[in-house]
Amino acid sequence: MHDLSFILNHLGEERDRYFDAVIPPIVQSAIFAHPDIATMRARLADEFDAHVYTRGNNPTVEIVAKKLAALEGAERALLFGSGAAAIAAGVLANVRAGDQVICVEKPYFWTGQLVRKLLAQFGVRGVFVDAADTDAVAAAITPATRMIVLESPNSLTFEQQDLAAIAALAKARDIVTLVDNSYATPLGQSPIALGIDLVAHSATKYLNGHSDVVAGALCGSEAMLRKVFDGPYMTLGAILSPFDAWLLLRGLRTLAVRLERIAASTAGVLAHLARHPQVRRIHAPVAPHSAQSELSTRQLHHASGLFSIELDVPDIQAVDRFCNALERFLIAASWGGYESLVFPVAGVRDWGSLQAAASVPLNLVRFSIGLEAPEVLIADLERGFAAI
Numbered sequence: 001m002h003d004l005s006f007i008l009n010h011l012g013e014e015r016d017r018y019f020d021a022v023i024p025p026i027v028q029s030a031i032f033a034h035p036d037i038a039t040m041r042a043r044l045a046d047e048f049d050a051h052v053y054t055r056g057n058n059p060t061v062e063i064v065a066k067k068l069a070a071l072e073g074a075e076r077a078l079l080f081g082s083g084a085a086a087i088a089a090g091v092l093a094n095v096r097a098g099d100q101v102i103c104v105e106k107p108y109f110w111t112g113q114l115v116r117k118l119l120a121q122f123g124v125r126g127v128f129v130d131a132a133d134t135d136a137v138a139a140a141i142t143p144a145t146r147m148i149v150l151e152s153p154n155s156l157t158f159e160q161q162d163l164a165a166i167a168a169l170a171k172a173r174d175i176v177t178l179v180d181n182s183y184a185t186p187l188g189q190s191p192i193a194l195g196i197d198l199v200a201h202s203a204t205k206y207l208n209g210h211s212d213v214v215a216g217a218l219c220g221s222e223a224m225l226r227k228v229f230d231g232p233y234m235t236l237g238a239i240l241s242p243f244d245a246w247l248l249l250r251g252l253r254t255l256a257v258r259l260e261r262i263a264a265s266t267a268g269v270l271a272h273l274a275r276h277p278q279v280r281r282i283h284a285p286v287a288p289h290s291a292q293s294e295l296s297t298r299q300l301h302h303a304s305g306l307f308s309i310e311l312d313v314p315d316i317q318a319v320d321r322f323c324n325a326l327e328r329f330l331i332a333a334s335w336g337g338y339e340s341l342v343f344p345v346a347g348v349r350d351w352g353s354l355q356a357a358a359s360v361p362l363n364l365v366r367f368s369i370g371l372e373a374p375e376v377l378i379a380d381l382e383r384g385f386a387a388i
């Protein structure tokens with residue numbers, strides 16, 4: 001086992017191969033040449049481990065993959081052009097017509113669309129289950145169940161699933177488990193150690209952390225990832241470019257310090273909100289009195305900077321007034337960057353259908369805490385409360 005700073009600063013980097021440059025090069029090459037035909041033949045026969053074509057492998061991308069695999073305690077990792085691509089590839093590699101996929105309720109929107117719509121096009125049935133209740137997952141399993149797709153905590157209301165218990169249920173029945181670990185990052189939660197097969201990330205969020213790259217990753221055993229590589233990875237070609245991998249590598253250098261700072265600031269902001277008269281309820285995975293605090297203690301090592309509150313508002317327009325009055329929180333849908341963001345669920349265009357599907361309250365506002373001083377953010381929130 002390597003220590004964290006070794007992984008972030010050194011693992012996967014072979015400086016003697018590129019002029020002892022401290023920073024690895026961006027190997028901006030679509031193709032790799034072979035010294036002779038026999039070598040080309042051998043490489044083509046095992047493209048998973050060879051340099052042939054950048055849709056398969058690229059040295060800059062590999063550095064990041066090695067680091068993410070090490071961070072997750074996985075044998076291998078594959079990088080994708082987005083988190084959505086990573087999740088879709090992980091699922092598509094493991095299902096076929098007639099299968100059933102169990103998905104956690106209220107997943108990331110496009111994970112929901114994958115299970116609800118894309119899989120349905122190919123005869124795979126998706127069911128959504130309140131997976132905070134492990135018994136409900138067990139009850140949903142049928143002989144056709146091939147996969148269980150989890151997101152713990154989820155990224156809007158932060159319910160968690162008991163990863164070890166669900167992994168054990170699945171293993172006994174030969175069902176593949178996948179968890180979206182974007183909220184926690186590998187520093188906050190280690191699903192593979194709990195028995196989960198595939199760990200997916202939107203690397204767009206904390207892993208990159210600078211809101212300048214869209215990227216995804218899938219971590220797991222070599223056998224699992226070979227299956228993904230030979231299937232959706234190579235056929236769909238949703239790869240990460242060498243340049244974006246290089247930016248992601250730069251983001252990763254500071255992952256530990258960013259998360260430390262964000263966790264500390266978030267605790268400060270949450271403490272302020274917890275005693276605020278205009279806050280009806282806080283949704284955060286490590287809220288001290290939450291029904292899931294025992295589970296948090298077991299599987300989630302620390303909070304990150306994403307949480308939601310239910311505003312105490314006289315009318316739904318007051319949610320807009322609150323958000324519009326903020327000067328430091330930018331109004332945006334993503335999260336995990338250096339900058340603080342606010343995302344009101346009421347700002348979603350297709351709100352009516354979303355609410356019907358997911359029973360998320362209209363007064364819910366999600367925040368992503370960035371690297372600003374917490375006092376600055378608290379003062380900004382007070383601007384918002386004053387505008388209600």
Ligand SMILES: *Cc1c(COP(=O)(O)O)cnc(C)c1O
Nearest residue numbers: 082083084108155182202204215
């Ligand atoms: C953003 C997000 C995704 C999708 O990632 P992209 O990189 O935007 O494709 C998946 N899961 C969660 C929880 C997310 O927040």
